[in-house]
Amino acid sequence: MNADPERASGLWEERWHPLREEWVVIAAHRQNRPWSGAVVSIDEAPKPSYVADCYLCPGNKRVGGASNPDYESIYVFDNDHPCVGPEAPEDVVLPPGPYKARRANGLARVISFSPNHSLTVAEMSHKTISEIVRVWQRQTFELGKRPEVNHVLCFENKGEVVGVSNPHPHGQIYATNFVFKTIEQELTASRRYHQETDRYLFADIIAAEQADGRRILYEDEHVIAFVPYFARYAYEIYLAPKRCVSHIYALRDDEVEALARGLKNVTVRFDNLWQMSFPYVMALHQAPTDGGDYSPFHFFIAFHPPLRRPSVLKYLAGPEIGGGNFISDTSPEAKAAELLAVPTIHYREREEEQ
Template sequence: MNAVDFSRSPHRRLNLLTGEWLLVSPHRALRPWQGQTENIGGDGRPEYDSTCYLCPGNQRAGGEKNDTYDSTFVFTNDYSALLEHTPVVETCEENLLKSVSEPGICRVICFSPRHDLTIAQMEVAEIRGVVDLWHDQFKELSEKPEINYVQIFENKGAAMGCSNPHPHGQIWAQHHIPTEPGKELAQMQRYYSRHGRTLLQDYLAVELRQQKRIVCRNESFVALVPYWATWPFELLILATNHHPNLLTLSNQERTDLAAIIGEVTVKYDNLFHTEFPYSAGLHQAPTDLADHPEWDLHMHFYPPLLRSASVKKFMVGYELLCGPQRDITPESSAELLRNLSSVHYTLEEQSEIG
């Protein structure tokens, strides 16, 4: 059998977390590109915006007034996708049309009182405040008997459907385990039952040996482009020690998580000199009162940008009809991100001017 160079030839990669396959076509990355390559900087937002419903002291659309907060701030979403007191009811029409009600809680977290910042522009101590709030919210929500899964996430940028640039994220806590974490749970349980070890700890050991897809790391966390990455600059943050959720992190590990989130988001912004859009979220063990020795805390970053600040990847054609596909290999993406500065490009530009 002839050897195949997977860095140049079409091939499929298995997503260990979902059990699904991805088509990789690295030869397509060599085709000529005559599209946009411009950089787009920030929009010069003020530190405080009197019209912003997330800024301190301002009135929200639902009529409530924000606290005059000076660090982080959390409130129940005025237009929640989930409602806490929804009764659990199942229906099935003609043995085919099945529905089940979904009680839950949706909260909004403001990362900073400053309207003009993003996570990438915050100090590690400020991001640590966000991590601490994530921890406290997860603890509170996970203790509610009707809540079996807590999803903490951030949509950054208009490209990801974020309608307000004020730095913020969300928490959706619900009765049933959602689809994507459910896929990961099945894969993790299957691997743990066979090997007596966790899937992600074994996977991280492989990545640390190969060093091909590592972007950055510290004592407690590693950021890498996963072997099965779908999005051009997708990242996965993994803990070097086994943790099912935020509650088992030490004080230093919380700081290290804040630090690596800060470093990753700075590299993203530096890639195209823009406020790099993404959807990011923590995947933690379900809160269904079952033991989950198979689960490792991890964080996904799914950014849409492909070749510049305005050229995005979309799921179209083959991807909608068959499955995900990418051109640039995860190894190439990791190398590009790894070699970027960890100092935000706006600060470097200021030092050059000075």
Template sequence: MYQVDLKKPDGRKLFLYSNRPIPSGIEPTNPEGPGNKAEPHMRWHPLRGEWVTFASHRQGRTFLPPKDYSPLAVTKTKDFPTEMPQGDYEVAVFENLFPSFRLGATSAPELSVPTKPAEATCEVVVFSKDADETLGQLSVERIRLILEVIGQRSKALGEEQKIKYVLPFENRGVEMGVTLHHPHGQIYSYPFVPPVPERMMTEMKKHWDQTGNGLYAQMIEDEIKDGRRLIHREKGAVAFVPPCARYPYETWVSPERPVSYLSDLSLDELDSLARTLKTVILKHDGLWDRPQPYLLVMYQAPYDGEKHPEAHVHFQIYPPYRTKDRLKYLAGTELGAGTYINDSIPEEKAAELRDIVVAPFGLGEN
């Protein structure tokens, strides 16, 4: 992996990556926005025991622009600078122009509940210069590069003293709240371990203390042995619909070897993981012969200075559709009680995905 570190005219960081050497002389560009001047803050929710972040400047962020006017398109003229400079590179990462968290934020109001500046980071990961390519349509080689980048950026962010957790994710489709169609993901870091991964880590630690084995590794072993919910398996990587799926087509993808962080995987393991991710996304797209909206989120161990042998890095994919034309809405019991109701059976949905045939592809093929 080749990398070039740059700084945008407004002072935000820009990182360029490629599987081939990146020529020198690339000039960073940026559109106008709050950037390094944003002042997000957090307020404590006393009933839920968790932080809520407030970033009112995000109301003005770019919303579903035409493809030629996307801030994630490559800059064509100096009159319309975008986030993407001209040059020979494959993947770009930069600090969000409208951040929900910002290292260096200094202000928070005095209220009846505890408050503090939202000091962490929000980075954008642009997968491709081509606005029409989805993650599943990219070559295995490009997906592997993206995984390398996510692992490297997660590790770098985790070395910041104030960062305790790093969460990479991709929102795909307007159904999932996408405001820019150009293929991209995001890497959020937090000055605390957020409630969802915190709860998962608690259960993983409990299982580890009781058995000396990883909880997620046990689930993989059980799914391979059972086979009914298995979707795809490569050498070193596996994908399945979990028996506890909260969404009809929810899918988990992971390396088989338990590692705490994505950066712990070898290139061969990243290659297998990239193949599995690509296969799974193409199977989802093949369900109804259209791009499947989803939230794809990656869970890993906290960056708290402790060792976490109980952790097992993995991806969870949440598609919002329960049928071709019906969305799974989060309503009273999900939002009000935190208890999910699944209107389908995981074994049946796994069989549907497993039966989708994906054409063979090589390392550099789309």
């Protein structure tokens, strides 16, 4: 089934988001409307491999006073300004009903992906990306075993437009005494779907994407990456193992290597789209770690890029913030076609070869 991307960009319909159990309005005819609102600029000035005042570069002093070792690969440390942590006050003042309060317990960590200040995931080797995946595995397993931790969220915020203050390639881990709301929604949806159909929701999502084919960006024996049918952001991508596992640490070695190849493919496509370091929020969607039965939950990685044009953000406004329903200004099929059309060799690497 091959639809013309230009024709698909005129879509105007609602699509069901089965993981969130809500409707997404696809109003793709609005993408090319006249825009006189705010625009953003992306700093594409070359970055050095080391910056003396960067708190993530090897050997430098961090904002909390500790110094980084002269690390040569991946470096993980406790966040100097955690949102949850063992030092959170225990004497929480309980408010009158209907309000509630509890201690913000857990652990927050930072993963410096590389000692090289200028190197993003898209430009890393497959070997380095595989090492990042294995760090996610170890951290999820080790932190998830702690009695005060009920969920482990690994994520990367990339680019100034998503609020990143330090461009050094890094991600974060929040190991919390609560389960993040999106995971709760996806878990509820996955359980309900399994109870009603005796089938697994994400497996059927993968099957539906394979049957259509237009939105698949990368696929091998073990993993698949696609712009979901119900995408809320213009260039939203899901990357998932084909085998249903609830946590990243359950992946086999061959699946880890495949996931690394998928991460490379997706991030290179992003950068090559407009030949710039593409901003995004990337999050690992994993089941809780409290020992419950989460077999219907399928681990996956989601990319949420904030741009719908090279200089135009997807702004959340009345319908999203006030109404609670997402409106997408783009067609998932057209955006997937754009990403499929770009090379899978990073543009900077091609420039160096010329």
